[in-house]
Amino acid sequence: MFSHFVRNVNSSFAFGWSSRVGHQTRRCCGPSTDLDQSRILLQLFVDRHFISPGHANVELFKRGVFCSYGPLGTQLRENVLRQWWSSMTGSKEQVFGIKTSISSNVSPDADGGRWGHPRLQQPKDVRMLDPHMFLQRSPKLRSNLIQGAVEQFIPLFELVNKKLPFGMAETGRCFQLSEDGSGCPEEVTQASLIWFCSPRTSSQWLDHWVRQRLRWWRKFALAPSDFSSIDLPQDELEGSVSRGVKILYKFPWGQEPLEILLNRGDGELLQMYKGFRSKLLSRDGRKSIPHVLSITGNIDRGLLAFLFNSLLLHNREAAKQKLQQRKVLKLHPLLAPVKVALGIGRGATTELRQVCEGLLQELKEAKISAWSGYLDTSASTLEQLNSKYDEMGILFNVVVSENTLESGLVQVRSRDTTIKETMHISELNNFFGRYISAADKM
Known part of the structure; x- marks a missing residue:
């Protein structure tokens, strides 16, 4: 043409x-405080079509909960998900992509309540059914992506000829109880890797994935040092979890977790496959039951972290010697x-x-x-x-x-x-x- x-x-x-050059520029910005930058950036999200307007919507986004995204926010979210997926399924480790149902009909006693799914209720069903029967029959919305991967373990275990290690990657919507005490479920976009490995290598694999995930977050960062990792204290570990690590981002209001990595042991597999122990034994020479590592990321909060991390504020003199600020979102x-x-x-x-x-x-x-x-x-x-x-x-x-x-x-x-x-x-x-x-x- x-x-x-x-x-x-x-x-x-x-x-x-270059994130290194950008990082230096960021530290040379104007004298605005962190909280001032927070307000500027949150308003910028609305003005430039990253999220929809409204105080309630902005607060949802600030809490790392799924909100109403504008066209730029929607595309940014897709880009983050695409890069996460590529980093997992395109890595040298053997990772399979899966897709599981957003709801489950597992009864409360079947999982001991450990999966924590809020329930979706239809008013007309409540009127027609006995309340206790309704609670037994109604589907439960998932609060994480772990159970779906564990349910698919045996078919994929047989696919790889019972050889370890391997993993399952998935992204999707999950529902968690609101922090405001209302008991209402809030939607969160999660990205999850469930990694199955031998018990003797589980600790090394957890260290490996912590390094990999921290490197991934910092790759797209303007100020990489704002991303860090910290071990979970023992009193925060539940069930068969032997160790946990959080990947954190330093927001103006404090550090918030972006991903949580846990060594969950073999508890989930033994719970899910009672009476099928022989099907869980690997062929790695010791015929051991695999240990499960989980990596659970909050994509909505991760998107917020990348936006905050990319903000540059440049002071400049305009006409009549007035001081103006040039705002730049230096996204990767x-x-x-x-x-x-x-x-x-x-x-x-x-x-x-x-x-x-x-x-x-x-x-x-x-x-x-x-x-x-x-x-x-x-x-x-x-x-x-x-x-x-x-x-x-x-x-x-x-x-x-x-x-x-x-x-x-x-x-x-x-x-x-x-x-x-x-x-x-x-x-x-x-x-x-x-x-x-x-x-x-x-």
Whole structure:
């Protein structure tokens, strides 16, 4: 489409994404306190379409509970889930992806109440049934993804010829009782790995997964030191759990857990498969019953952590020596919900829109998410648009103009460096693709 344009690429952008440089910049920001930054960022989430407006919705999100997401928040959440899934199923360890039911008809006595599922009740059913009978028959909503994996253990154990270790990965909705004491279930998006290994290696495998998970969280962080791990005290361990570790994020209001890793022993397997002990024995030379390790992550809180971690505040002097703050969501290129914004400069509007539409289609085909800023009819200056896109976490702003019609050249501004460069329109897809790939390898 644009092959007739003259090629002229200037590539002086700082290539790739460096969390180390970003971390230093973050510490050099303005004098705002942590709580001030918290309020600024929470309002920013609403203004820039990460979450829906409303005090109650913002509070849900702040607590790490599933809330009403806007278009950018929805895409960011999908990106986080995609990267988590890729890290698990694409690792060198043998991990199978599974999908289990959100509800269970297991009776309360069958699991001893240990799974903690809130119940979903229909008013008409309550009127028709005896209350005690209704509680016995009604499905229970899961509070975690562990039971579903344990239920699938024997089929997958036989699939791998009873050889250890192996794991099961799953993401999905779970329901937990509200912390406000109302007794109402709240929805949480969980990501879970259940790892089965021999008893003699379970401690080493737990250490391995703690290192892997902490490395994963820090990979996407602007300030990696805000992510840490800590062992659970013995008085917080329940049942057959012998050891536990939390991966934490330091929010302005305090540390909150993002993932919990537990060495659960063989208790769940023995409980689930009473009378089938022989089917649980592995073929690793000792014929032992596998130990179960669980990694349970809260994706909603993880999304909140990445957003808080990416906030940059730059003080700058504006007109009449007034101090203004430039807010930037420096999200990792793999997580940024929008990679490129397309805008129009000076020139024939109809022709320039046609160029933008063609470029937008090419970006979609290359699976590079783009924002159609050229459809914005508000009287915003280019500087105002750049500030808006910085707050949305968009990596690059591309402006087409009459120069594009004449020579195929566009202006490309980087979110991270604010440098504006001129390059040929035919080079854009390749440039953006290489930029994102380079960030993935860091």
